[in-house]
Amino acid sequence: QSVLTQPPSASGTPGQRVTISCSGSSSNIGSNAVNWYQLLPGTAPKLLMYSNNQRPSGVPDRFSGSKSGTSASLAISGLQSEDEADYYCAAWDGNLSGQVFGGGTRVTVL
Amino acid sequence: EVQLVESGGGLVQPGGSLRLSCAASGFTFRSYEMNWVRQAPGKGLEWVSYISASGSTFFYADSVKGRFTISRDNAENSLYLRMSSLRAEDTGIYYCAREPVAVAGAPLDYWGQGTLVTVSS
Numbered sequence: 002q003s004v005l006t007q008p009p010s011a012s013g014t015p016g017q018r019v020t021i022s023c024s025g026s027s028s029n030i031g032s033n034a035v036n037w038y039q040l041l042p043g044t045a046p047k048l049l050m051y052s053n054n055q056r057p058s059g060v061p062d063r064f065s066g067s068k069s070g071t072s073a074s075l076a077i078s079g080l081q082s083e084d085e086a087d088y089y090c091a092a093w094d095g096n097l098s099g100q101v102f103g104g105g106t107r108v109t110v111l
Numbered sequence: 112e113v114q115l116v117e118s119g120g121g122l123v124q125p126g127g128s129l130r131l132s133c134a135a136s137g138f139t140f141r142s143y144e145m146n147w148v149r150q151a152p153g154k155g156l157e158w159v160s161y162i163s164a165s166g167s168t169f170f171y172a173d174s175v176k177g178r179f180t181i182s183r184d185n186a187e188n189s190l191y192l193r194m195s196s197l198r199a200e201d202t203g204i205y206y207c208a209r210e211p212v213a214v215a216g217a218p219l220d221y222w223g224q225g226t227l228v229t230v231s232s
Contacts, residue, residue, distance in 0.1 A: 003155060033216055034215040034216025035216060036218040036219070038219075044224075045224050045225065046148075046156065046208075046222045048218055048219060048220045048221075051214065051215075051220070052215040052218070057220065089156050091158075091219075092216060093216065097172075098170050099158055099170050100146070100148075100161070100217060100219075102156045102157065102158060105155040
């Protein structure tokens, strides 16, 4: 059971907008910034979004992030086939003195 | 180019020990905090341990506390994870990941390709 809660799957057709939610508590998302990671099969995890809504260099602007209270979300607009991957949210947890991850959401492009 | 290359994984019996290494290059290693994160087969990512840039502060997940030890050698640009009393549930791919200092949310901005640890008799 992961500390952060994500839906196990999400899907959309090319060009559609897909949103992934991430729910936590006051000790993690409620008091710390959220990061998002993308895992493509056979490759190293990649930082996709940091500090709630900041894109690292090279990440397309069709990826966006937001946070409100103890929840966060990642949106992919203009979905493309190469976006088919697993997405994880993460945050520092002050009670656990460590990072906590969501269970991951598999995005499928139909 | 930032590179993180893990090594040291393999097959070990329950109760055994293993030491993982992560060789860093392409950046000033001593200026970054470092982490180990693992992924069990068919499961999600799980944070394992953190070490500060100077090597003086460490944190561990409850699941490995007392069994794993993180360390670093800034002169050798290397990160280590000493694992002992290994259990079947420690099986998985172990990634080392870089963490920039003082960035909100402690993002892990570069990851290695991982090394596979299998605990089985």
